[in-house]
Amino acid sequence: xxxxxxxxxxxxxxxxxxxxxxxxxxxxxxxxxxxxxxxxxxxxxxxxxxxxxxxxxxxxxxxxxxxxxxxxxxxxxxxxxxxxxxxxxxxxxxxxxxxxxxxxxxxxxxxxxxxxxxxxxxxxxxxxxxxxxxxxxxxxxxxxxxxxxxxxxxxxxxxxxxxxxxxxxxxxxxxxxxxxxxxxxxxxxxxxxxxxxxxxxxxxxxxxxxxxxxxxxxxxxxxxxxxxxxxxxxxxxxxxxxxxxxx
Amino acid sequence: xxxxxxxxxxxxxxxxxxxxxxxxxxxxxxxxxxxxxxxxxxxxxxxxxxxxxxxxxxxxxxxxxxxxxxxxxxxxxxxxxxxxxxxxxxxxxxxxxxxxxxxxxxxxxxxxxxxxxxxxxxxxxxxxxxxxxxxxxxxxxxxxxxxxxxxxxxxxxxxxxxxxxxxxxxxxxxxxxxxxxxxxxxxxxxxxxxxxxxxxxxxxxxxxxxxxxxxxxxxxxxxxxxxxxxxxxxxxxxxxxxxxxxxxxxxxxxxxxxxxxxxxxxxxxxxxxxxxxxxxxxxxxxxxxxxxxxxxxxxxxxxxxxxxxxxxxxxxxxxxxxxxxxxxxxxxxxxxxxxxxxxxxxxxxxxxxxxxxxxxxxxxxxxxxx
Ligand SMILES: Nc1ncnc2c1ncn2[C@@H]1O[C@H](COP(=O)(O)OP(=O)(O)O)[C@@H](O)[C@H]1O
Ligand SMILES: [Mg+2]
Numbered sequence: 001x002x003x004x005x006x007x008x009x010x011x012x013x014x015x016x017x018x019x020x021x022x023x024x025x026x027x028x029x030x031x032x033x034x035x036x037x038x039x040x041x042x043x044x045x046x047x048x049x050x051x052x053x054x055x056x057x058x059x060x061x062x063x064x065x066x067x068x069x070x071x072x073x074x075x076x077x078x079x080x081x082x083x084x085x086x087x088x089x090x091x092x093x094x095x096x097x098x099x100x101x102x103x104x105x106x107x108x109x110x111x112x113x114x115x116x117x118x119x120x121x122x123x124x125x126x127x128x129x130x131x132x133x134x135x136x137x138x139x140x141x142x143x144x145x146x147x148x149x150x151x152x153x154x155x156x157x158x159x160x161x162x163x164x165x166x167x168x169x170x171x172x173x174x175x176x177x178x179x180x181x182x183x184x185x186x187x188x189x190x191x192x193x194x195x196x197x198x199x200x201x202x203x204x205x206x207x208x209x210x211x212x213x214x215x216x217x218x219x220x221x222x223x224x225x226x227x228x229x230x231x232x233x234x235x236x237x238x239x240x241x242x243x244x245x246x247x
Numbered sequence: 248x249x250x251x252x253x254x255x256x257x258x259x260x261x262x263x264x265x266x267x268x269x270x271x272x273x274x275x276x277x278x279x280x281x282x283x284x285x286x287x288x289x290x291x292x293x294x295x296x297x298x299x300x301x302x303x304x305x306x307x308x309x310x311x312x313x314x315x316x317x318x319x320x321x322x323x324x325x326x327x328x329x330x331x332x333x334x335x336x337x338x339x340x341x342x343x344x345x346x347x348x349x350x351x352x353x354x355x356x357x358x359x360x361x362x363x364x365x366x367x368x369x370x371x372x373x374x375x376x377x378x379x380x381x382x383x384x385x386x387x388x389x390x391x392x393x394x395x396x397x398x399x400x401x402x403x404x405x406x407x408x409x410x411x412x413x414x415x416x417x418x419x420x421x422x423x424x425x426x427x428x429x430x431x432x433x434x435x436x437x438x439x440x441x442x443x444x445x446x447x448x449x450x451x452x453x454x455x456x457x458x459x460x461x462x463x464x465x466x467x468x469x470x471x472x473x474x475x476x477x478x479x480x481x482x483x484x485x486x487x488x489x490x491x492x493x494x495x496x497x498x499x500x501x502x503x504x505x506x507x508x509x510x511x512x513x514x515x516x517x518x519x520x521x522x523x524x525x526x527x528x529x530x531x532x533x534x535x536x537x538x539x540x541x542x543x544x545x546x547x548x549x550x551x552x553x554x555x556x557x558x559x560x561x562x563x564x565x566x567x568x569x570x571x572x573x574x575x576x577x578x579x580x581x582x583x584x585x586x587x588x589x590x591x592x593x594x595x596x597x598x599x600x601x602x603x604x605x606x607x608x609x610x611x612x613x614x615x616x617x
Contacts, residue, residue, distance in 0.1 A: 051496060053492070074495070074500070075492070075495035075496060076495045076497075076498050076499055076500045076501065077498075079495065079496050079497060079498035080498040084496075085496050087493075091490060091493050093482075093485070093486045093489055093490070093493075094489070095485060095489055096482060096485065096486070100482045103479060103482065104479065104482050104483060104486060104497060105497055110497075110498050110499045110500065111500060111503060112480070112500070112503050112504050112507045113507075115479050115480045115483055115499075115504075116475065116478075116480045116507075118478060118479045118480070119478060120479070160497070164497065164498065
């Protein structure tokens with residue numbers, strides 16, 4: 001069986017600066033993968049490319065079954081094909097209730113006419129209720145998302161991703177701003193999710209990555225520097241060099 | 248249905264009944280009934296503006312172009328049908344009944360004499376038929392909005408650039424129509440629109456009919472808008488307003504939503520215009536100048552965007568005050584060394600009100616409730 005996501009020789013430059021440089025790697029269908037690397041290594045840009053926000057100058061990104069190139073698809077089409085994304089800072093719709101946020105994310109036809117006719121059934125309401133319970137927001141369904149704490153917003157966004165039920169989940173620095181208890185809860189959830197889908201986690205925090213207990217890809221200057229278990233990559237002299245060199 | 252919608256509809260019904268009774272009792276003049284009817288049409292345009300700007304975040308500064316186009320489309324039939332009646336009347340004295348061609352020539356001479364021709368432009372092909380021209384009230388502005396929106400949204404033009412583009416659109420349209428050979432009588436515009444063809448009822452009666460039609464249109468437009476923003480669609484367009492990239496990552500085709508809202512609101516504005524100009528009696532290209540659309544945005548901002556009743560309050564209050572101040576009815580204030588003449592100073596007052604609302608009550612008058 002082929003990989004779920006395959007990045008082949010992708011490069012992208014911003015004003016002559018190569019943020020991603022001939023990057024290649026693959027993710028399996030039910031795999032948890034951590035991507036680490038110093039600031040500016042290109043981790044966020046990699047997610048931008050997979051989700052269609054940034055178009056690469058060269059290379060190809062293949063996804064799904066049957067395998068399709070993501071490069072010709074819009075952001076919305078890529079999302080509908082099954083790529084979900086969690087942003088670095090929590091991005092929920094602060095003006096709207098937790099319920100409305102989750103309902104918007106719930107899998108349902110996305111075109112304007114279908115959305116116009118959409119009226120939530122009791123099945124939809126139950127689904128939202130279940131999701132809210134899963135991320136600990138059940139008592140807050142009617143609250144406006146803007147009133148939630150930082151951690152709760154992170155959870156709401158994770159809940160929205162679950163509602164989308166993607167095949168591939170891209171998570172950018174989830175631990176940022178979370179308490180220790182929240183981090184533990186997050187690692188448990190991510191590991192459970194990775195049993196039914198692919199999850200790629202970008203993270204700075206080595207402790208967090210260690211707890212994820214998964215294969216690690218080290219990015220540096222837009223390419224893969226090392227790949228393997230956390231112990232393997234942290235023992236790599238090149239990796240040590242990069243992290244210590246940047247201090 | 249939401250409580251605010253019910254309250255709004257009840258208030259609208261009450262004021263419509265009150266105006267009807269007062270007009271019947273001679274308490275308010277026919278011209279004031281017309282002013283009120285026109286105000287209702289402006290309120291409907293403001294509801295459309297609120298939908299596109301307050302909810303979807305698209306600051307269109309060209310929606311009055313659609314309003315005026317709607318007016319032109321109905322105006323063409325009004326002018327044609329009335330002129331036809333006059334021509335037939337004038338030719339009836341002749342020994343032989345006039346041929347269709349003679350009538351056409353007569354109409355052409357009457358309508359287009361002011362721009363130095365009697366040829367009937369092709370765009371008047373349907374002007375003889377009310378149903379066809381009513382169809383054009385919807386189709387012409389709707390298609391213009393759809394094509395313009397498709398080009399702009401597809402290229403991801405947003406924010407201030409989109410606003411400038413909409414200004415350019417309405418300005419270009421106005422400048423084009425100012426030309427004598429545009430086919431719509433250049434700067435003369437269309438006139439005599441207050442006379443409904445084939446209706447012998449006097450103005451005080453037809454003024455009430457149009458007033459009722461305007462109230463009905465506003466009620467319908469408000470209900471439609473409330474339905475559109477009430478469910479998940481409303482959620483999605485507000486989300487697009489706040490962070491459209493995030494909405495794309497949820498899988499929604501953002502451009503399709505914007506195009507839908509832009510076109511729908513253009514059509515609502517066009518219908519409002521088609522009811523407004525028969526009450527105004529005259530339409531000319533100056534109505535499409537960018538300032539008109541800017542005023543529309545100012546009303547909605549003052550009334551409170553993102554709330555449908557806010558838009559209605561803003562349009563009603565500001566446009567009624569405006570006609571009071573500029574109609575010469577507001578007493579001038581002599582200061583000894585200078586006299587404040589409201590015809591000139593009203594603009595300053597409005598500008599000041601706009602600045603104050605923006606600074607002190609960013610949610611507008613509508614935001615003061617609840
Ligand atoms: N839109 C952009 N325009 C210009 N430079 C960018 C842009 N996006 C990212 N970069 C640059 O590309 C490099 C990689 O950035 P990023 O992917 O955000 O790194 P990371 O997430 O690994 O910290 C950085 O040097 C950043 O400054
Ligand atoms: Mg980053």
